[in-house]
Amino acid sequence: MNRVVISGIGMMVPSGFGEEAARSSVLAGVHQFRPITRFDTSPFRAGIAAESAFTGSLLELGLRLAADALTSAGLADLSSSALVLGIQGDYNGLQHYWRERIDMGTPQVAAGQAATVASSSRSAAWESESEGAEPEGGRPERLQSEHMAPAAVPAVEFLPAFHMQTIAERYGMSPLGTRLCLNNACIASSNAIGVAYELIRQGRANRVLCGGYSLVTEEMFAKFDSGRAFAKDGRVRAFSANRSGMLLGDGGAMLVLESLEQAVRRGATIHAELLGWGLSCDAFHVCQPHPHGAGMALAIERALQASGLPADQIDYIHAHGTGTPLNDRSETAAIKQALGAAAYRTPVSSTKTVTGHLLEGTGALETALSVLAMKEGILPPTVGFEQPDESCDLDYVPNEPRSARLRRVVNLNASFGGNNTALVLQHPEEVAR
Amino acid sequence: MSRGCLRVIASTCVGPWGETIEGMANYIESWSQQASAASAATSADMELPLTAELAPVPGFIESSFNPLVYRIIQMHLESGNIHQPEKLAIILASAMGDTATADCASRNLLAGQVHNPLLFYQSVPNSILGYASRQFGFTGRMTALAHQGDGLSALLEIATLYSELPDVGQVLVIGVELHSTRADELLAELSGDAAVMRSCDHAVSLLLERSASVDAPPDRSADQEDEHGCVDAYGSGDMAMVCISEIESRRSENTDGVRRARPLSGNQGLAEVAIAAERMSRGEMTGPAVVYDDRFGGGGYAVTLNR
Numbered sequence: 001m002n003r004v005v006i007s008g009i010g011m012m013v014p015s016g017f018g019e020e021a022a023r024s025s026v027l028a029g030v031h032q033f034r035p036i037t038r039f040d041t042s043p044f045r046a047g048i049a050a051e052s053a054f055t056g057s058l059l060e061l062g063l064r065l066a067a068d069a070l071t072s073a074g075l076a077d078l079s080s081s082a083l084v085l086g087i088q089g090d091y092n093g094l095q096h097y098w099r100e101r102i103d104m105g106t107p108q109v110a111a112g113q114a115a116t117v118a119s120s121s122r123s124a125a126w127e128s129e130s131e132g133a134e135p136e137g138g139r140p141e142r143l144q145s146e147h148m149a150p151a152a153v154p155a156v157e158f159l160p161a162f163h164m165q166t167i168a169e170r171y172g173m174s175p176l177g178t179r180l181c182l183n184n185a186c187i188a189s190s191n192a193i194g195v196a197y198e199l200i201r202q203g204r205a206n207r208v209l210c211g212g213y214s215l216v217t218e219e220m221f222a223k224f225d226s227g228r229a230f231a232k233d234g235r236v237r238a239f240s241a242n243r244s245g246m247l248l249g250d251g252g253a254m255l256v257l258e259s260l261e262q263a264v265r266r267g268a269t270i271h272a273e274l275l276g277w278g279l280s281c282d283a284f285h286v287c288q289p290h291p292h293g294a295g296m297a298l299a300i301e302r303a304l305q306a307s308g309l310p311a312d313q314i315d316y317i318h319a320h321g322t323g324t325p326l327n328d329r330s331e332t333a334a335i336k337q338a339l340g341a342a343a344y345r346t347p348v349s350s351t352k353t354v355t356g357h358l359l360e361g362t363g364a365l366e367t368a369l370s371v372l373a374m375k376e377g378i379l380p381p382t383v384g385f386e387q388p389d390e391s392c393d394l395d396y397v398p399n400e401p402r403s404a405r406l407r408r409v410v411n412l413n414a415s416f417g418g419n420n421t422a423l424v425l426q427h428p429e430e431v432a433r
Numbered sequence: 434m435s436r437g438c439l440r441v442i443a444s445t446c447v448g449p450w451g452e453t454i455e456g457m458a459n460y461i462e463s464w465s466q467q468a469s470a471a472s473a474a475t476s477a478d479m480e481l482p483l484t485a486e487l488a489p490v491p492g493f494i495e496s497s498f499n500p501l502v503y504r505i506i507q508m509h510l511e512s513g514n515i516h517q518p519e520k521l522a523i524i525l526a527s528a529m530g531d532t533a534t535a536d537c538a539s540r541n542l543l544a545g546q547v548h549n550p551l552l553f554y555q556s557v558p559n560s561i562l563g564y565a566s567r568q569f570g571f572t573g574r575m576t577a578l579a580h581q582g583d584g585l586s587a588l589l590e591i592a593t594l595y596s597e598l599p600d601v602g603q604v605l606v607i608g609v610e611l612h613s614t615r616a617d618e619l620l621a622e623l624s625g626d627a628a629v630m631r632s633c634d635h636a637v638s639l640l641l642e643r644s645a646s647v648d649a650p651p652d653r654s655a656d657q658e659d660e661h662g663c664v665d666a667y668g669s670g671d672m673a674m675v676c677i678s679e680i681e682s683r684r685s686e687n688t689d690g691v692r693r694a695r696p697l698s699g700n701q702g703l704a705e706v707a708i709a710a711e712r713m714s715r716g717e718m719t720g721p722a723v724v725y726d727d728r729f730g731g732g733g734y735a736v737t738l739n740r
Contacts, residue, residue, distance in 0.1 A: 043545070088555045089579075091539075094535060094536075094539045095539055095542070095543065097539075097615060098536070098539045098540050098543055099543055102540070102543055102544070155615070155618075155619060156619055156622060156623065158535075159528070159529070159579065159581070159619065160579040161528065161579045161580050161581040162581065162623075164579075164581070165581055176682035176683065177682075178590055178682075180578060180587050180590060180591065181578055181579045181580065181587075182576060182577065182578045182579075183530070183555065183558065183577055183578060183579045184558060184559050184575070184576055184577040184578075185555055185556050185558075185559045185577075188577075191576055195576075195591060195594060198594040198595075198597075198598075199594065202594060202597055204593075204594070218542065219538065219539060219542055220555075222542055222548045223538070223548055223553050225548070226548035226549065279574045279575075279576070280572055280573070280574070281562070281563065281566045281571055281572050281573060281574075281575045282563070282566070282567075282572070283566040283567050283569075283570050283571055283572045284563075284566075284567055285563065285567060286560045286563045286564050286567075287556070287560065287563070295572065298572060302600055359555075360555070415559055416553075416556040416559040416560050416563065417556070417558075417559030417560050417561075417562050417563025417564075417566070417575065418563045418566065418567075419559055419562070419563070419575050
């Protein structure tokens with residue numbers, strides 16, 4: 001079995017591209033939440049996100065991150081590489097598709113396709129439009145607002161696999177090379193890194209470009225807003241007793257993974273070793289985490305077992321830390337179950353308190369940030385932490401960064417359906433030992 | 434690296450043809466004949482509703498995506514082929530995803546309607562796997578993926594990787610697609626030929642497990658009972674050993690420029706493996722059988738099955 005290292009990183013946080021942007025925001029503990037300007041938030045309860053200044057499409061973000069990762073790895077292209085992405089498609093493509101049809105006044109409702117929604121949101125307005133009649137009171141104002149017009153992103157860019165295909169072709173990947181596109185929500189990109197790791201470890205690929213990315217879109221914002229998932233005070237206060245929810249953010253990361261042997265042979269810079277990973281399911285609830293963190297604990301235990309490490313060898317846990325009451329309590333319980341007494345000696349923090357939640361891209365960005373934290377010897381703080389919570393009783397590195405020697409780090413992510421991932425990373429100085 | 438193979442334990446399907454593999458084979462054959470005999474417009478005549486009574490799955494909208502996936506999992510459990518639920522990995526693939534949910538939510542947003550927080554396209558694959566995991570005690574690896582062209586190669590790539598892991602005993606790969614006009618438009622755009630691809634509500638699956646080296650397959654005659662004592666999914670009572678022995682990357686099959694009709698867009702390759710496995714299991718084919726899997730962009734896979 002091959003050892004797997006990270007030899008290239010391209011990343012974007014809400015404040016910009018690259019390590020310096022991450023250093024000056026995430027490692028320094030400067031949150032990036034501000035009023036959204038990308039779309040009109042007046043119909044919604046909330047209006048805050050960690051929105052970046054990036055004005056390109058989601059696919060353009062993916063292409064940029066791929067280029068940055070390849071450059072960082074000293075590679076010209078994706079020849080002799082596999083590609084594993086963990087992403088969702090661009091909702092602006094879907095919105096554009098339907099806007100064109102609705103604006104033409106001929107919404108095409110597919111035969112045999114349910115146009116109905118669960119009872120609470122079934123509305124006379126859409127049904128009237130479906131029948132070709134103007135909704136009572138005229139067309140909703142938002143349809144007429146120029147502010148609401150999304151970028152004219154082609155409908156095909158809503159397909160995640162189209163991103164994969166485009167990145168593969170743009171960077172010279174062989175049509176015969178392995179390319180996979182995972183879309184399992186908030187663990188998509190950490191699952192992608194795990195699959196990339198297995199491809200190399202099991203000798204099925206020598207090098208893999210992997211990762212994920214996300215931008216705040218109106219469609220996603222509307223759904224979380226409707227579910228009242230957003231923090232009421234416009235700040236993510238993970239693990240704090242007064243936490244009230246999550247916020248979305250822009251960014252992502254692409255990583256070049258390759259076998260240690262190949263990286264050494266070609267003189268590549270090794271940023272970290274990926275020692276192992278775990279993936280598990282709670283078997284508890286469609287959208288709530290297990291109250292005692294059973295599934296997350298299982299993912300951590302599988303990752304430690306795959307890494308051959310005891311729990312007390314972990315120097316830092318980069319938590320999923322969404323800032324929701326349920327997640328943070330469950331995640332704390334999971335860490336305690338998996339690490340035992342060592343949990344109380346292991347710092348835990350949430351960088352979503354700075355970047356917001358990047359959904360599919362969160363696992364990749366937080367892996368890249370874990371590597372940066374190891375490199376700089378800095379524990380990124382949990383920003384916005386105000387009040388200790390009885391059910392969250394670990395060391396969360398509140399508000400201020402802290403210097404520390406980080407040899408091995410665990411990055412955790414969780415998603416809808418109770419899916420959990422844990423990735424174990426090792427400092428490059430430890431690789432030769 | 435060991436050169437083990439993936440053994441096909443069972444296959445299931447749900448679609449306009451019902452719930453049998455043979456029904457699916459007949460559906461593909463009759464659609465292909467019609468498509469080749471007439472213009473692409475005839476595909477509209479072949480649009481059939483699901484004949485199976487799918488139990489509703491709580492939550493979300495009246496999309497058949499989740500009920501299809503749930504029914505597939507249920508069928509494997511009913512047949513007794515899933516031995517250790519806690520060591521079952523599930524990989525769920527779709528090219529277009531839950532188009533019903535995605536389209537409905539997008540239209541609602543544009544119409545300025547109140548949003549249902551559960552109309553959450555990107556959470557659908559995870560959520561149905563989460564629901565099934567709660568119902569049946571699955572705590573293993575759950576992965577959802579998107580693909581272009583056929584999903585077979587992507588599903589088998591990850592199944593092969595997962596089957597090597599100590600916490601995985603069996604791998605259930607599921608391909609699911611829905612019918613929608615948007616999907617058909619995109620398929621035509623991506624494939625460059627509207628006549629050969631179409632969307633339809635259906636799901637196909639294979640239950641797989643790691644087997645011995647392909648060079649030395651276990652000596653198990655067709656009339657021996659499986660080591661787990663399970664009854665095969667085809668009802669013949671003698672579990673023939675069918676293995677996916679080779680998955681080979683290749684250039685596009687269609688070197689002559691003639692494209693085959695693919696009525697089960699997204700799952701054609703998976704369906705053809707399921708059909709070949711059943712026929713081999715019944716002794717109607719001696720094998721080896723080779724199934725070609727196309728993806729947009731020119732590449733694909735040749736998957737070899739042996740009895």
